[in-house]
Amino acid sequence: MTPAGNAFSISQVCEDAVIVHFRYQRIPAPELVRAIAACRRQLIAELPGLIDDCVASYASLLIYYAFTRIPVEDFIEKITASINTALCAAEERPPATTAVEVPTYYSAETGPDLARLAALKEIDVHRLIQLHSQTPYTVYAIGFAPGFAYMGFVDALLAAPRLDKPRKAVTRGSVGIADRQTGIYPSDSPGGWNIIGRTPLDIFTAAAGGRDNCLLKVGDSVIFKPIDRGEFIRLGGKLS
Amino acid sequence: MNAGGTVTLHKPGPCALLQDLGRKGWQHLGFCQSGAMDEHAFLWANKLLGNRPACAALEITLGPFACRFDSATRIALTGAAERIFLNGEAVRPWQQLPVAGGDELRFDAPARGLRTYLAVRHGFDPDSPPMGASMAVREKTGPFGGGPLPPQCSLAFRGLTPAADRHRRLATPARFIPRYDMPLHLYLYPGFQHDSFSPHYIEAFFNTEFTITSRANRMAYPLAGDTPGCRQAHLMSEGTPFGAVQIPPDGQPIILLKERQTIGGYPKIGCLSHLDCFALAQRRPGEKVRFARGNLADSRYRLKTFYTFFDLA
Numbered sequence: 354m355t356p357a358g359n360a361f362s363i364s365q366v367c368e369d370a371v372i373v374h375f376r377y378q379r380i381p382a383p384e385l386v387r388a389i390a391a392c393r394r395q396l397i398a399e400l401p402g403l404i405d406d407c408v409a410s411y412a413s414l415l416i417y418y419a420f421t422r423i424p425v426e427d428f429i430e431k432i433t434a435s436i437n438t439a440l441c442a443a444e445e446r447p448p449a450t451t452a453v454e455v456p457t458y459y460s461a462e463t464g465p466d467l468a469r470l471a472a473l474k475e476i477d478v479h480r481l482i483q484l485h486s487q488t489p490y491t492v493y494a495i496g497f498a499p500g501f502a503y504m505g506f507v508d509a510l511l512a513a514p515r516l517d518k519p520r521k522a523v524t525r526g527s528v529g530i531a532d533r534q535t536g537i538y539p540s541d542s543p544g545g546w547n548i549i550g551r552t553p554l555d556i557f558t559a560a561a562g563g564r565d566n567c568l569l570k571v572g573d574s575v576i577f578k579p580i581d582r583g584e585f586i587r588l589g590g591k592l593s
Numbered sequence: 594m595n596a597g598g599t600v601t602l603h604k605p606g607p608c609a610l611l612q613d614l615g616r617k618g619w620q621h622l623g624f625c626q627s628g629a630m631d632e633h634a635f636l637w638a639n640k641l642l643g644n645r646p647a648c649a650a651l652e653i654t655l656g657p658f659a660c661r662f663d664s665a666t667r668i669a670l671t672g673a674a675e676r677i678f679l680n681g682e683a684v685r686p687w688q689q690l691p692v693a694g695g696d697e698l699r700f701d702a703p704a705r706g707l708r709t710y711l712a713v714r715h716g717f718d719p720d721s722p723p724m725g726a727s728m729a730v731r732e733k734t735g736p737f738g739g740g741p742l743p744p745q746c747s748l749a750f751r752g753l754t755p756a757a758d759r760h761r762r763l764a765t766p767a768r769f770i771p772r773y774d775m776p777l778h779l780y781l782y783p784g785f786q787h788d789s790f791s792p793h794y795i796e797a798f799f800n801t802e803f804t805i806t807s808r809a810n811r812m813a814y815p816l817a818g819d820t821p822g823c824r825q826a827h828l829m830s831e832g833t834p835f836g837a838v839q840i841p842p843d844g845q846p847i848i849l850l851k852e853r854q855t856i857g858g859y860p861k862i863g864c865l866s867h868l869d870c871f872a873l874a875q876r877r878p879g880e881k882v883r884f885a886r887g888n889l890a891d892s893r894y895r896l897k898t899f900y901t902f903f904d905l906a
Contacts (some may be wrong), residue, residue: 366784367864368893370834381829393621406620408832410856415832417620421897421906494830496856499623499732503830557622567622 360440363429366415369405371429373414373436380506381412383491383574387450388443389414390572395439396432403428409571410494451573455537457486457528458585459550462592466547470513470530484508485549486577490535492569500539500557502569507535519545526551526590528577535577537569550577553590597718598664599747604699608654608741610728611717611748614647614905619724620855624734626835627727628851630811630874631708632867633771634672636903638712641669641689641763646903648716649726651748653709659699660711662692666753667714671765673706673773673875688764706773706875715751729852731812773875779848780869780887781838785861786828794823794844798862799884803846807878812852814873816882820844830858836865838884846884848873866892868899 361375373392377385389409396416397404406417418428442448459482461468471481490504497503512533520543523529527538529546538544539557556568569575580588602609612635615628629635629652639648656674670677670686677684677700684690686709692698703709717726728735737746787795803818822844832855833839839847839859846862850870865873866887876882900906 364784365889367782367834367836368867368889368896370832372785372832374831405617406626408620408855410831411829413829413831415834417617417834420893421900425893494856495621495623496830496854497623499734501623571621 361436363433365425365429369420370415370417371425371432373416373432375412375414377412381493383572384443384447385412386491386493387448387572388440390570391443391448392436392439393571395442396435399435400431403431408496410496448572451570452489453569453573453575455528455552455554455575455577456580456584456588457550457552457577458580458582458590459485459528460582463524463527463551463585464549466516466529467549470511470547470549473513474510476510481511481549482579484511485530485535486579489574489576492571492573492575493534495567495569495571498539498542500567500569502536502556502573502575504535504575506533509533513547515545516547519543520548523548524551524593526553526556528552550579551585551590552577553585553588597749598662598666598694598752599749600660600662600713601745601747602658602660602742603744604657604659605742605744605746606653606656606658606702608730609658610652610654610730610740610742611649611726611736612652612728613649613726615727615851616724620832623855624724625729625732625812625852625855627729627732627735627811629710630851631672631710631871633871633899634708634710634875635712636905637687637765637769638669638671638710639716640903641671641687641765642667642712642714643763644712644714644716646905648712650710650712650717651742653711654707656700656702656709658709659697661697662694664694664752665692666750667691668698669712670700670709671712672709673703674700674709675703676701685764687770689762707877708875713750714753717748717750730810731852771872771875773872777869777872777876777880777882778885779873779882780866780892781863781884782866782887782889782892783863785837785863787862789826789860790823790840790862794821794840795862797821797844798840798846799886802881802883805876805878805880805882809878810852811850812854813850814848814876816846816848818845820846825860828858828860830856833857833861834864836867836870837861838863838865850874867896868892 408415492502494503523544528550531546612629615626728740733739801818803816
């Protein structure tokens with residue numbers, strides 16, 4: 354069995370990279386994102402020494418390859434086969450999903466935009482928290498900063514544009530909303546997302562450490578669990 | 594190998610950084626590629642010393658720069674700096690230079706070009722972090738918290754055993770030394786969302802002389818020119834390679850370079866050749882560039898030749 358012939362397309366973009374665009378309807382489904390993550394794993398396992406970097410984002414995979422070692426046509430042939438195999442396998446048996454629970458203290462002291470966003474949406478704060486924490490999200494991409502996961506998609510009622518003026522400093526662990534995406538700031542940084550709470554978890558401890566210290570990866574399923582102030586502090590959260 | 598030496602940077606200039614050829618295998622976690630902005634000058638500096646091509650060297654933006662070596666080694670300076678003094682005596686860039694313990698090196702901010710590379714025999718030797726020696730300022734990652742290197746900081750290098758380390762005194766042939774004030778045409782390979790731009794915009798893009806804006810840095814070179822704005826459909830963020838040219842709604846191109854974010858949501862009109870990006874890295878705010886249509890197979894062939902010359906292929 355092979356996936357539909359038009360399930361993806363591969364384009365050369367520069368000397369040392371090709372991009373794979375996967376076909377989707379309207380918005381990429383979590384199953385597609387997980388299948389793309391599986392393709393990425395398959396490519397790295399099957400073509401060691403040829404792939405320098407491989408960045409999954411929504412419905413695309415940017416592959417940096419060792420262009421001096423293999424003609425581009427041969428490389429595209431190899432990755433086409435590899436991606437076909439991975440997509441078929443994912444179709445027959447969906448790849449295991451890593452579920453991550455993120456305890457989050459939603460409050461005025463950790464979420465400077467919580468009350469404003471609730472007022473804007475004409476719902477009370479409890480309803481907002483409930484809407485944000487009731488459904489699992491999928492990690493669609495990691496970027497913007499090391500370990501910053503773009504997760505989607507939040508309830509249409511919570512969709513909110515980025516701040517007109519980004520904040521100079523957003524505290525590490527802050528949970529935010531931008532459009533229909535939600536994300537967690539892995540470290541203190543500037544940022545323009547609407548901040549509604551904070552998690553005590555270390556999202557990313559690998560400033561110069563190992564590659565495996567990132568809590569989230571593309572394709573993971575994430576659910577936010579509301580916690581109170583006491584538990585936030587017990588779990589190592591810092592208020593400031 | 595002798596015990597190590599150090600060099601102390603009395604005046605590092607506004608942005609001196611340790612750089613190698615950048616990180617591999619970290620972009621999926623959101624770490625930028627980083628690495629030397631102008632690989633042409635960087636690789637020559639290592640080659641002149643017989644170093645491995647990826648040895649960490651100093652990338653010094655502008656100047657003035659001054660440093661002092663506490664023990665003997667050999668060095669090479671390439672890139673922008675022209676008026677260079679070793680213990681007050683003029684010395685030439687693009688060649689190997691012996692230095693002794695106590696020697697002082699300095700140069701003024703160059704008159705043209707932007708970045709100077711200073712390599713030492715065997716490379717600078719930070720504690721080999723897993724991501725390599727490249728510093729990333731915006732991200733605050735790499736040695737010295739991402740830099741820039743502060744005045745009076747010291748960098749370690751491995752010492753020399755003269756007998757065991759004979760090496761020809763190499764210099765870069767003049768024909769390989771670029772002039773950084775020559776007009777620069779950037780060859781663009783159309784790709785990504787190229788076909789979503791209007792023919793009107795694309796025509797303007799290739800016929801406009803752009804000015805490098807003062808916001809240019811290691812992350813990106815935003816340009817300013819007389820191009821029209823362009824309406825755009827929403828784009829899902831996707832990976833952004835070195836040299837990708839983003840076009841935001843105002844129509845002013847942004848060229849993504851070594852410290853670019855790993856993914857981006859602006860449509861891209863195409864990608865520049867690596868070699869042109871290396872040349873661009875020596876251009877300053879206020880200088881002019883133009884785009885021309887490039888051929889990817891040719892660019893790839895030229896880049897392969899380039900990396901083969903530097904023992905990287």
